[in-house]
Amino acid sequence: MSPSEIEQPLSRRGWIQRLAIAGGATSLSALSYRRVWGANERLRVASVGTGGKGWSDLNGVAASPVVQVVALCDIDDSEQHLGRAAEKYSSAKRFADWREMLSQPADVDAVIVSTPDFMHAPVALASMQLGKHVFCQKPLTHTVFESRQMRLAAKRQGVITQMGNQIQSHTAYRTAVRAVHDGAIGKVKEVHTWQAGSPRWPRHLLRPEGSDPVPAHVRWDLWQGVAPRRPYKKGLYHPFNWRGWQAYGTGQLGDFGCHLLDPVFQALQLTAPIELVAEAPPLKPETWTDRATVRYRFPGTARTSGESIAVTWYDAVGVRPPHEVTEHLPGSFDLPSAGSLLIGEKGTLVIPHVAMPHLFPSEGDGESPLPVVEGVDHYVQWADACRGLGTTTSSFDYSGPLSEAVLLGTVAIRFPGETLQWDAEAMRISNSTEATRYLSKEYVAGWEPDWVTV
Numbered sequence: 001m002s003p004s005e006i007e008q009p010l011s012r013r014g015w016i017q018r019l020a021i022a023g024g025a026t027s028l029s030a031l032s033y034r035r036v037w038g039a040n041e042r043l044r045v046a047s048v049g050t051g052g053k054g055w056s057d058l059n060g061v062a063a064s065p066v067v068q069v070v071a072l073c074d075i076d077d078s079e080q081h082l083g084r085a086a087e088k089y090s091s092a093k094r095f096a097d098w099r100e101m102l103s104q105p106a107d108v109d110a111v112i113v114s115t116p117d118f119m120h121a122p123v124a125l126a127s128m129q130l131g132k133h134v135f136c137q138k139p140l141t142h143t144v145f146e147s148r149q150m151r152l153a154a155k156r157q158g159v160i161t162q163m164g165n166q167i168q169s170h171t172a173y174r175t176a177v178r179a180v181h182d183g184a185i186g187k188v189k190e191v192h193t194w195q196a197g198s199p200r201w202p203r204h205l206l207r208p209e210g211s212d213p214v215p216a217h218v219r220w221d222l223w224q225g226v227a228p229r230r231p232y233k234k235g236l237y238h239p240f241n242w243r244g245w246q247a248y249g250t251g252q253l254g255d256f257g258c259h260l261l262d263p264v265f266q267a268l269q270l271t272a273p274i275e276l277v278a279e280a281p282p283l284k285p286e287t288w289t290d291r292a293t294v295r296y297r298f299p300g301t302a303r304t305s306g307e308s309i310a311v312t313w314y315d316a317v318g319v320r321p322p323h324e325v326t327e328h329l330p331g332s333f334d335l336p337s338a339g340s341l342l343i344g345e346k347g348t349l350v351i352p353h354v355a356m357p358h359l360f361p362s363e364g365d366g367e368s369p370l371p372v373v374e375g376v377d378h379y380v381q382w383a384d385a386c387r388g389l390g391t392t393t394s395s396f397d398y399s400g401p402l403s404e405a406v407l408l409g410t411v412a413i414r415f416p417g418e419t420l421q422w423d424a425e426a427m428r429i430s431n432s433t434e435a436t437r438y439l440s441k442e443y444v445a446g447w448e449p450d451w452v453t454v
C-alpha cells in the first residue's frame, strides 16, 4: 500500500467480502450478535495458533468455567502444536486454515489469536468483522497501520478485545502503576526502558540460500499467509525464530516493547509520541537489528512534569541506561536485565520486568516500601467481559495506540539518526514520505484484509 492510500478511505476488497459474495459468512454488526447470556451458556472459543504462547493463551482462557473450547486451528499438526491441544480439548473441531474455521461463523463467539506477529491483524480483523470477540497476542500487529485498524474495527463492531500483554495484570506492574498514580515519585521527568537480555532467535543476518523439504506436519503455504512467498528453511522461521525477520516479526522492540512500555504508558497515561529518533546500525535487508536505542518524545500529561516527556528505549545485549541517569540509585542496587526507570520530582521508581517495583525517594537514603496491588487474571477477565461481566484493561482502544508507538520505533530503526515527526491523526510521518511507507505493507494477492474505512 502506498502512503497516499493510507490517507484515503480504503475499499472492502479482502476475503471476507469474497466469502460473503460466495454465500458464506457475512460481516455482522455488533447489534446482530449481542445477546443476554443464559446462566449455563458457555462462551464458545476458538484458538488460532495452538503451540508456543498459544498453548498458554488457550489454557489461560479455558481456565474460565464459562468457556468451552470449540475450535483449534494450527498450520502444524505435530505434538507441540495442534497435537497436544487436540488431545486436551478433544471435542473441539480442528482446522489448518483459519479462513475455513471462520467460514462457520455461528459456531464461535470469540477467537484467540496467538500466531506470529504478521498474521495477527489478518486473523483478528476478519474475526471482529464477523462479530467475534478477540484476544490477540502482542505486539497487536505487524505494522502501525494495522494497529490503527484493530482499534477502529473493535470500536465499530463493539466486540470485547484484549491484547496478550498479560504481565499488565500481574501484581508487579499493577503495583508500579498505582505507585505513580498515588504520587510516590511526584510528576515524572524522564523514563528509560531497556531489554538487555540475549534473544534466542536470529538477528542481523542474511537469508541463507536454498531450501529444505517442508515437513509433512507443516502447511508452509498457510504459515506464510499474507507474507511474500519464500522457500522453507528448517528452523529459520517456524516455530519461534520468525521474530528476527522483517517480513514476519518486529524484532526485539516489537517483542518486548508492549510488555515493558505498558506500565509506563499506564502510569503516565501516554498517548501518541510527537517525534522519535533511533540509534542503530544499518539494517540487513531482511532481518531486524541486534541493537537499537529509540528516543521518543511524548506530549506531557497530568502525570509528567513538562510540556513533553522523553522516553528512551534501549535494546542490546547487556546494555542498560547510562550511569548519569542511575547515579542517584544506591550503589548496591543492580538494575534488572529488563525494565523501566521512571525519574520523578520526588524520587525514582524501578520497574523490573515481572518483579515487584523498587521505590527510591529523593529524600532519604534507600528503598521505601510500596502498597501492593493484587494481580488479576488477564485471560479470565477477557472471557468474563465477553459475557458482559466487567471490562478488559488492555482492550484495543488502549493496546492499539501502545502498539502504534512501539511499532513506530521499528520504523525509526530503519532510519537511524533521522528524527521522525509523527502526525498520529493523519497517520503519517510528516517529515518523511520514505518512512511513512513503512507504516503499512503490501499483502500477497488474495490475502488482503478488509480494512475499516473512516
Ligand SMILES: NC(=O)c1ccc[n+]([C@@H]2O[C@H](COP(=O)([O-])OP(=O)(O)OC[C@H]3O[C@@H](n4cnc5c(N)ncnc54)[C@H](O)[C@@H]3O)[C@@H](O)[C@H]2O)c1
Binding pocket: 048, 049, 050, 051, 052, 053, 054, 073, 074, 075, 076, 080, 081, 082, 096, 098, 114, 115, 116, 117, 119, 137, 138, 139, 164, 165, 166, 222, 223, 225, 238, 239, 240, 241, 255
Ligand atoms: N505475551 C507473552 O508473554 C508472549 C510470549 C511469547 C510469545 N508471544 C507472542 O505470541 C505470538 C506467538 O509467538 P510464539 O513464540 O508462540 O510463536 P511460535 O512460532 O512458537 O508459535 C506460533 C504457533 O502458531 C502456529 N501458527 C503459525 N501460523 C499460523 C497460522 N497462520 N494459522 C494457525 N496457526 C499458525 C504455529 O504452528 C505455532 O503453533 C507472537 O505474537 C508473540 O509475540 C507473547
